[in-house]
C-alpha cells in the first residue's frame with residue numbers, strides 16, 4: 001500500500017514537472033515567434049525607409065543647435081527641413097500645402113543663416129519661440145506613435161514630408177532678390193493681416209492682408225474665453241496696469257485694424273493693444289468681439305495666430321481646390337517670386 005502511494009506520488013510529481021516543462025517550451029516558442037515577427041516588421045520598415053532614401057538628394061550642411069542641451073549637430077539641409085515641416089504643419093495636410101510649408105521653412109532658414117542669428121557656432125536652433133520647431137526623424141516618429149498614428153500612417157506622412165522637401169529642393173521665396181520674412185500662422189478664416197497693423201513699423205509690400213477662405217470644420221476656427229470681472233482686473237493689475245473694477249466693467253473695443261481685427265481695447269482711460277490681450281488671456285487671435293453679462297466677460301475669437309503671411313488652414317483649403325504650392329505662396333505673399341538657389 002505504502003509502495004503504491006509512493007508510485008502515485010512520483011507519477012504526480014513527474015506529470016506536474018512535464019506540464020511545467022511543456023508550458024515553458026510553449027511560452028518560449030511564442031516569445032520567439034513574437035521576436036521574429038517584430039524583427040520582420042522592423043526589417044520591412046527599414047527596407048521601406050531605405051527605398052524612400054533613393055529619392056533623397058544630399059544638400060548643403062547646416063548646424064542645428066538643440067536648445068535644451070546646447071548641443072550643436074551638423075546635418076544635411078534636407079534632413080533639417082524634413083524635421084521642420086511636420087513640426088510646423090500637420091503632416092495629414094495636402095501635399096501642395098506641405099510643399100508651401102517647405103518653401104516657407106527653407107526661406108526662413110536661409111534668412112536666419114544670413115543674419116547669423118544663432119552666433120558663430122550654429123546656424124539655427126530647434127526652438128519654435130526663437131527660430132522654427134524641429135524634431136529629428138526618430139523623435140517625430142515617437143511623437144506620432146504616441147498620438148496613435150499606425151505604422152502605415154507614419155510611412156504615408158513621412159513620404160509626403162520627404163516629397164514636400166525634396167521636390168522643392170533649393171527653392172526659396174524672394175522679394176527684390178532677398179529671401180522674404182516668411183511669417184505664417186494657423187488660421188484666419190476671413191482675411192489675413194498686414195504686418196504693420198499688428199507689430200507697427202513700416203508696411204512690408206509682400207506682407208499685406210488678403211481675403212482668405214478656410215475649411216469650416218477646422219477645430220480652432222472659433223473659440224471662446226470666459227473671464228469674471230475680478231479675473232480680468234487681477235490680471236491687469238498683475239501686469240502693471242492702473243485700472244479699477246469700474247473700468248473693467250466698461251471694457252470695449254477701441255479701434256480695429258484695416259482687416260477688421262481688434263487693434264486696441266479700452267478700459268477706462270487705459271488703452272491695451274489686442275496683441276497684449278492675446279498673450280495676457282491666451283486668446284487664439286486678435287479677431288474677437290466682446291460680450292458681457294453681470295459677472296463675466298466673454299471673448300468670441302475667430303482664427304488662430306497673428307494672421308500675418310500664409311494661413312496654413314487656408315493653404316490646405318487652396319490645395320484642396322487644386323492650387324499648386326507656387327500659387328499658394330504667391331496668393332499669401334503679395335508680389336513675391338520663387339527662386340531656385342544654385343548648389
Ligand SMILES: [Zn+2]
Nearest residue numbers: 124125130131
Ligand atoms: Zn534660434
